[in-house]
Amino acid sequence: MASDNRHAQRIVVGIDGSSSSGHLPPARSSIPCSPRRLAGSRFLGAALAAAVLVAPCTVATAGTASAAVAGEPGAPGQGDPYFPLAGNGGYTVGHYDLGLAYDPATRRMKGDATLSARAVQDLSAFDLDLSGLTVTGVTVGGKEARFERRGQELVITPGRVLRRGAAFEVRVAYSGVPQYVTDPDGSEDGWIATDDGAFVAGEPQGAMSWFPSDNLPLDKASYSFRVTVPAGYTAVCNGELTSQRTRNGMTTFRWEQTQPMASYLATATVGKFEVERYTTASGVPVYNAVDPRESADAAPALAKIPEILDWGTTLFGPYPFSSAGAIVDRAPDAGYALETQSRPLYDRAPNVGTVVHEMAHQWFGDSVSLTNWRDIWLDEGFATYAEWLWQEQHGGTSAQARFDQYYALPATDGIWAFPTADPGEGADIFASPVYDRGAMVLHELRSAVGDARFFNILKTWAREHRYGNGTTAEFVALSERMSHQDLGPLFHTWLFTAGKPARS
Numbered sequence: 001m002a003s004d005n006r007h008a009q010r011i012v013v014g015i016d017g018s019s020s021s022g023h024l025p026p027a028r029s030s031i032p033c034s035p036r037r038l039a040g041s042r043f044l045g046a047a048l049a050a051a052v053l054v055a056p057c058t059v060a061t062a063g064t065a066s067a068a069v070a071g072e073p074g075a076p077g078q079g080d081p082y083f084p085l086a087g088n089g090g091y092t093v094g095h096y097d098l099g100l101a102y103d104p105a106t107r108r109m110k111g112d113a114t115l116s117a118r119a120v121q122d123l124s125a126f127d128l129d130l131s132g133l134t135v136t137g138v139t140v141g142g143k144e145a146r147f148e149r150r151g152q153e154l155v156i157t158p159g160r161v162l163r164r165g166a167a168f169e170v171r172v173a174y175s176g177v178p179q180y181v182t183d184p185d186g187s188e189d190g191w192i193a194t195d196d197g198a199f200v201a202g203e204p205q206g207a208m209s210w211f212p213s214d215n216l217p218l219d220k221a222s223y224s225f226r227v228t229v230p231a232g233y234t235a236v237c238n239g240e241l242t243s244q245r246t247r248n249g250m251t252t253f254r255w256e257q258t259q260p261m262a263s264y265l266a267t268a269t270v271g272k273f274e275v276e277r278y279t280t281a282s283g284v285p286v287y288n289a290v291d292p293r294e295s296a297d298a299a300p301a302l303a304k305i306p307e308i309l310d311w312g313t314t315l316f317g318p319y320p321f322s323s324a325g326a327i328v329d330r331a332p333d334a335g336y337a338l339e340t341q342s343r344p345l346y347d348r349a350p351n352v353g354t355v356v357h358e359m360a361h362q363w364f365g366d367s368v369s370l371t372n373w374r375d376i377w378l379d380e381g382f383a384t385y386a387e388w389l390w391q392e393q394h395g396g397t398s399a400q401a402r403f404d405q406y407y408a409l410p411a412t413d414g415i416w417a418f419p420t421a422d423p424g425e426g427a428d429i430f431a432s433p434v435y436d437r438g439a440m441v442l443h444e445l446r447s448a449v450g451d452a453r454f455f456n457i458l459k460t461w462a463r464e465h466r467y468g469n470g471t472t473a474e475f476v477a478l479s480e481r482m483s484h485q486d487l488g489p490l491f492h493t494w495l496f497t498a499g500k501p502a503r504s
């Protein structure tokens with residue numbers, strides 16, 4: 001969906017680190033605040049559609065040969081069954097340029113985000129997803145635009161209709177103390193303050209707690225980050241560190257993630273970190289940032305990164321990203337790790353199994369992303385099965401023995417609480433039926449088709465959907481195509497049928 005506009009023109013806007021007063025330097029050029037009272041009508045019902053066409057927000061594009069164009073507002077969501085307001089309609093994003101200044105002492109952020117986007121319809125207004133924070137100005141194509149906050153929707157009405165196919169830049173200036181989002185399972189998601197900075201993990205919804213976005217994995221984009229923190233702190237993002245400069249007691253870190261990335265995989269984790277950098281024998285640059293309180297415990301697992309990269313490459317195909325690494329924080333309030341793209345984020349010193357899990361996600365989840373959150377097993381079942389495979393191939397429990405252990409759990413156990421590929425609205429999508437039963441599904445597939453075909457299916461899945469998205473139906477179809485077998489009953493039982501499956 002976003003693939004046709006990845007080369008949309010970028011404009012780079014700066015948070016200038018030259019200010020000598022305070023920790024939060026002003027944006028290089030200030031954007032005047034748009035008066036809210038001018039915000040265009042947005043959520044009118046279908047019966048009022050005709051009125052929308054003549055509403056003041058609908059302005060014909062000047063200078064076009066055609067008659068006046070009356071666009072329509074983009075949808076506030078993309079129809080994800082679990083998160084209906086996630087993502088937005090009417091445009092796709094090719095690039096995010098995120099400028100942030102963060103002061104761990106006050107927890108205040110100042111943000112300046114420029115999104116390079118492309119309209120996919122004649123667009124009179126469109127939404128970005130942003131929760132909390134105060135928006136101080138919005139421009140579209142360099143011109144001040146009206147904006148309005150409606151819950152997690154930032155509704156933007158440009159001065160003129162954006163024609164279908166047109167590239168445009170939207171810039172949002174904002175500030176405030178970011179507040180994490182609370183997930184259906186009660187977990188904290190997004191910008192999570194720590195005792196020395198912030199643990200920034202946005203799955204599934206939390207990206208909107210720190211930058212405005214089209215917050216659904218279907219709309220992947222490249223990212224530039226420019227994060228300014230007080231000297232002594234480190235800001236770690238995805239991809240490659242391109243510069244690090246300290247002036248007047250503030251350090252600005254610039255990072256580039258050039259491969260497409262889903263918004264939930266973006267991070268700008270801030271803390272007091274020990275940094276380790278090297279290039280693996282296979283040529284992948286590694287950047288690790290580790291909370292010194294965790295470093296002794298983290299060292300054995302982090303030392304395995306090059307080996308895990310090579311192992312994943314052998315098993316799943318080429319490593320999808322141009323750098324790797326880890327961020328090991330101390331974040332008891334988060335209580336989970338996340339496969340932030342190219343550089344997974346750990347809430348504490350991880351063990352080898354967790355590092356294998358998060359690195360396997362680089363292929364399954366990050367490069368090949370889900371389309372709807374209902375299909376989360378395509379991420380978690382695969383990453384969990386990668387842990388089983390690592391164990392099996394490194395002198396540990398065989399995958400079959402693991403399967404048998406789980407299968408021995410009684411029908412009342414939580415692992416059978418819902419079908420793997422149909423958790424249900426409001427369910428905990430990070431629960432055992434997705435992770436462990438998800439891995440069991442892959443083991444059942446492997447048992448049915450044999451090792452050679454199974455591993456070929458995994459590689460083909462990673463290759464055919466590289467940097468894109470996939471669905472459960474596509475995975476089922478691929479498995480049948482490559483095995484020449486009718487796998488309908490197997491997948492029906494293991495993915496979609498409630499309760500503990502009977503022995504096949």
Ligand code: ARG
Pocket residue numbers: 183185187188189203204336337338339357358380430
């Ligand atoms: N994808 C992460 C992992 O399995 C888990 C993220 C959990 N997120 C949450 N909001 N509870 O490594």
Ligand code: ZN
Pocket residue numbers: 357361379380383
């Ligand atoms: Zn996972």
